[in-house]
Amino acid sequence: MSGRTEGGTRARRFCSSSRAADAPMTRALALLRRRLVGSVFVLLIVVIGTFLLLEAAPGDAVDAYIVSTGGDAGMIELLRHRWGLDQSELARLANYLWALLHLDLGQSVTFSRPIRDVILERLPNTLLLMVSATALSFGLGSALGIYAGARPGSLRDRFLSIGSLALYAVPGFWLGLALIIVFAVGLRWLPIGGIETLASDKTGLDRAADIGIHLVLPVSALGFIYLALYLRMMRAGMAEVWRQDFVLAVRARGLSRRRIVLAHVARNALLPLVTMLGLQSAQMLGGSVVIESVFSVPGLGRLAQEAVASRDTPLLLGIILVSAVLVIAINLLVDIAYAFLDPRVGASEAGA
Amino acid sequence: MIPLRRFLHTPEAIAGAILLTALFAMALSASLLFPGDPQAIAGPALLPPFQDWSLPLGTDRLGRDVLAELFHGARTSLAVGLAAAAAALAVGAVVGTLAGFAGGLVDEMLMRTTDAFQTVPSFLLALAFVSVVGPSLGVVVIAIALGTWTGPARVARAEVLSIRERDYVASARAVGMHPLEIAFREVLPNALPPVLAMSSVIVAAAILTEAALSFLGLGDPNRVTWGGMISEGRAVLRTAPFLSIVPGIALVLTVLGIYLAGEGIVETTAVRRGLS
Numbered sequence: 001m002s003g004r005t006e007g008g009t010r011a012r013r014f015c016s017s018s019r020a021a022d023a024p025m026t027r028a029l030a031l032l033r034r035r036l037v038g039s040v041f042v043l044l045i046v047v048i049g050t051f052l053l054l055e056a057a058p059g060d061a062v063d064a065y066i067v068s069t070g071g072d073a074g075m076i077e078l079l080r081h082r083w084g085l086d087q088s089e090l091a092r093l094a095n096y097l098w099a100l101l102h103l104d105l106g107q108s109v110t111f112s113r114p115i116r117d118v119i120l121e122r123l124p125n126t127l128l129l130m131v132s133a134t135a136l137s138f139g140l141g142s143a144l145g146i147y148a149g150a151r152p153g154s155l156r157d158r159f160l161s162i163g164s165l166a167l168y169a170v171p172g173f174w175l176g177l178a179l180i181i182v183f184a185v186g187l188r189w190l191p192i193g194g195i196e197t198l199a200s201d202k203t204g205l206d207r208a209a210d211i212g213i214h215l216v217l218p219v220s221a222l223g224f225i226y227l228a229l230y231l232r233m234m235r236a237g238m239a240e241v242w243r244q245d246f247v248l249a250v251r252a253r254g255l256s257r258r259r260i261v262l263a264h265v266a267r268n269a270l271l272p273l274v275t276m277l278g279l280q281s282a283q284m285l286g287g288s289v290v291i292e293s294v295f296s297v298p299g300l301g302r303l304a305q306e307a308v309a310s311r312d313t314p315l316l317l318g319i320i321l322v323s324a325v326l327v328i329a330i331n332l333l334v335d336i337a338y339a340f341l342d343p344r345v346g347a348s349e350a351g352a
Numbered sequence: 353m354i355p356l357r358r359f360l361h362t363p364e365a366i367a368g369a370i371l372l373t374a375l376f377a378m379a380l381s382a383s384l385l386f387p388g389d390p391q392a393i394a395g396p397a398l399l400p401p402f403q404d405w406s407l408p409l410g411t412d413r414l415g416r417d418v419l420a421e422l423f424h425g426a427r428t429s430l431a432v433g434l435a436a437a438a439a440a441l442a443v444g445a446v447v448g449t450l451a452g453f454a455g456g457l458v459d460e461m462l463m464r465t466t467d468a469f470q471t472v473p474s475f476l477l478a479l480a481f482v483s484v485v486g487p488s489l490g491v492v493v494i495a496i497a498l499g500t501w502t503g504p505a506r507v508a509r510a511e512v513l514s515i516r517e518r519d520y521v522a523s524a525r526a527v528g529m530h531p532l533e534i535a536f537r538e539v540l541p542n543a544l545p546p547v548l549a550m551s552s553v554i555v556a557a558a559i560l561t562e563a564a565l566s567f568l569g570l571g572d573p574n575r576v577t578w579g580g581m582i583s584e585g586r587a588v589l590r591t592a593p594f595l596s597i598v599p600g601i602a603l604v605l606t607v608l609g610i611y612l613a614g615e616g617i618v619e620t621t622a623v624r625r626g627l628s
Contacts, residue, residue: 038464045468050480057484162364165615169607171560173567174582174600181593279470286475290564304476305568308483316480324471 028339035335039328046324050317051096055089057313105318110310115318119300123322125195126299128211129218129292130284134277136223138230142266142273145234149269150261152239161235168228172287176221176294183217190216193296218295222287226280230273237269271342278334282327365616371609378426386420390576398592412581412595413588422602424576429606432493433559439497440554441504445540445547448508452543453516453535463509466502474499478561482570489572492565496558503554504547511543545621552614556607563603578603 066076080086087095099106105115148160184192191197196210241247242265250264289301296302300319307316360366382390393415401410401418409418451462469477478495485491515521516539524534565571566579578599585595 038467041464042467042471045465046472049468049472053480053484165611166604166608169556169604169611171563171567171579171600171603171607173564173579174596174603177582177586177589177596178600181589181597185590185593282470282473283475286473289473289475289479290567293568304479308479308568308570311483313480313484316483320472320476320480323473323476324468327471327473 028336031335031339032332035332039332043324043328046321047097047100048093050320051093054096054313054317055092100321105321106314108312108315108318110306110312110315115315118303118315119318119322122298122300122303125297126285126288126292126301129215129222129288129297129299130281132215132219133223133226133288134280134284136219137226138273138277140223141227141230142234142270144227145231146238146261146266148231149235149238149242149266150257152235152242157235160231164228164231167224168232170225172221172225173290173294175224176218176291179217179221180294190214193294195297195299214297218291218297221294222284222291225287226284229280230276233273233276234266234269237272238265241265241268271338274334274338274341278331281330282323285323285327360616362616362619364612365619368609368612368614368616371605372613375426375430375606375609378423379430382420382423382427386417386423390420390424391416398588400592401594401598409598410594412584413592414584418581418595418598421576421581422578422599425578425581425599426602426606428489428572428575428577429559429562429603432489432496432562433555433610435493436496436500436558436562437551437555439493440500440558441547441551443497444501444504444506445508445544447501448505448510448547449512449535449540449543451505452509452512453531453539459509462505466505469499470502472499475561475564478565479568479570482565487570487572489575492562492570492572495565496561499561500554500557504550507550508540508543508547511546512539515539515542549618549621552610552617556610556614559603559607559610 066079103116105119107113108115108118111118144160144164148157151157180192183190191214193214195214196202196207197214202210247260247265250260255263285301288299289304291297292299292301293305300323304316304319307313307319360369395404395407395411395415395417397411397413397415399407399411399415402408403410407417407419409422412418412421447462447466451459451466477499478492481495481498482491485495512535521534521538524538529538562571562577563579563582566577567583569580569583571577571580581599582596585592585597585599589596
């Protein structure tokens with residue numbers, strides 16, 4: 001991570017020349033294959049884990065069904081048999097895995113619909129929230145980090161560093177409430193919650209603008225917390241790059257400070273942040289649970305909270321599985337992006 | 353007391369020390385200053401702060417003393433934060449040491465399990481665990497530790513990988529020590545410093561997670577929590593925003609104090625190591 005030198009930058013230029021144009025592609029594919037195999041194992045462990053949690057939950061699907069519909073002991077017996085719940089643990093795990101292979105997450109008792117459909121319906125809202133919040137935290141965070149790290153030890157560096165630490169200490173849900181108090185209740189500038197105005201028949205751009213306005217506060221609450229993370233990482237990375245010999249060499253070439261900061265120091269400190277983007281996706285998903293319930297955004301997180309409230313464990317575990325798949329997919333994308341950005345990554349792995 | 357003076361070298365560390373001292377004082381004096389049940393009714397409902405000096409911060413929606421709740425909440429936050437972080441660090445250090453020292457299949461299996469835990473959003477995992485097992489203080493601690501042991505495990509493993517090739521480990525092998533004894537008596541203690549350096553961040557994260565869980569109604573119902581107070585105050589957000597603002601500020605100051613003190617400690621030890 002700290003090994004980025006001028007040589008690395010040059011190597012990247014070399015790789016993007018036409019002679020080696022196919023190299024990143026091959027490396028990315030090799031990396032993808034390796035990671036996919038690993039991901040299958042990881043996912044299997046997650047599935048077994050969720051299955052164990054499901055088993056540990058008091059009551060089973062039949063109990064939940066009977067509570068909502070009513071029925072006698074014979075009915076319970078019949079349903080247990082029909083749903084395969086009277087079989088051994090291992091047989092049930094096999095059934096569970098078999099169903100998952102067919103993308104069948106089971107039936108939600110609260111919604112009386114397949115869990116997969118309920119989750120797919122909510123997923124876009126969460127993705128929209130996550131992508132916007134990530135863009136905000138990564139964009140603004142790294143920009144402020146560059147601004148602070150350009151002059152290490154300066155007043156603005158110290159100020160931003162402490163400010164970001166304070167921001168990082170704020171619980172997301174509380175920041176959300178504070179934003180609601182100021183901008184929705186006090187100033188009445190923005191809606192208090194929801195994803196769009198209910199019962200409005202807006203279409204096209206009008207509807208997009210409406211959703212955008214509703215997303216301002218939740219995206220800020222989610223994004224601002226992680227902004228501090230990227231700011232601090234950028235700043236720390238730049239401090240490390242400043243100490244490297246090549247910076248002295250670039251200085252000796254007489255480049256302007258602005259150019260040194262942007263083209264050399266910040267550029268070399270940016271790569272670890274890309275990795276962080278993938279690692280943070282799991283945290284971001286977890287954070288969206290609380291933010292979505294503060295702002296009543298009908299997404300995956302709010303669904304998780306509803307599942308907890310109505311004791312719908314299969315639904316909750318379905319959400320966990322889908323989140324795990326999402327996190328694995330995001331990290332794969334980040335790895336591939338990394339292979340394109342940094343020519344050294346994957347070169348050795350592809351050869352192995 | 354030279355380390356302490358060195359620790360209090362920067363204004364940040366001093367601020368962190370003050371905040372943490374205040375927090376511990378609040379937590380320890382809670383049952384002295386506010387004996388009795390903090391969840392009991394103490395006065396009229398929704399009394400604004402600074403009106404009645406026997407109830408300085410006023411009362412909440414059910415007439416409970418906000419200041420008493422704040423003190424008892426400090427207790428819960430601190431207890432859960434410290435216990436969850438201790439559990440996470442212990443499990444992480446053991447798993448990381450075993451993986452790094454054993455290598456091969458054991459390493460592969462332990463690290464894939466670590467991957468799996470890191471793939472599931474830790475907050476969702478905690479939510480599911482508490483919701484399945486039922487909310488109580490111990491369950492909340494385990495739920496938080498479940499999602500936080502992976503970081504220490506990775507750091508411990510990386511450290512162990514570099515330590516296990518050192519001479520003193522080879523000599524321990526030569527005198528015929530049992531591999532497990534080498535792992536836990538020779539390697540683990542030497543791999544601990546970078547793992548312990550993570551503790552402030554982990555305690556802070558644990559406190560924030562506990563707050564979020566109680567905010568969603570999954571805290572121990574028999575204890576006052578800051579997250580629970582914020583959640584209570586949310587119902588009267590328009591008329592009495594104070595009720596959600598105060599415990600939130602307590603949370604922010606607590607976590608900030610832990611971060612600042614943690615950075616101070618890491619800097620102090622770094623300076624010491626640099627000198628030696």
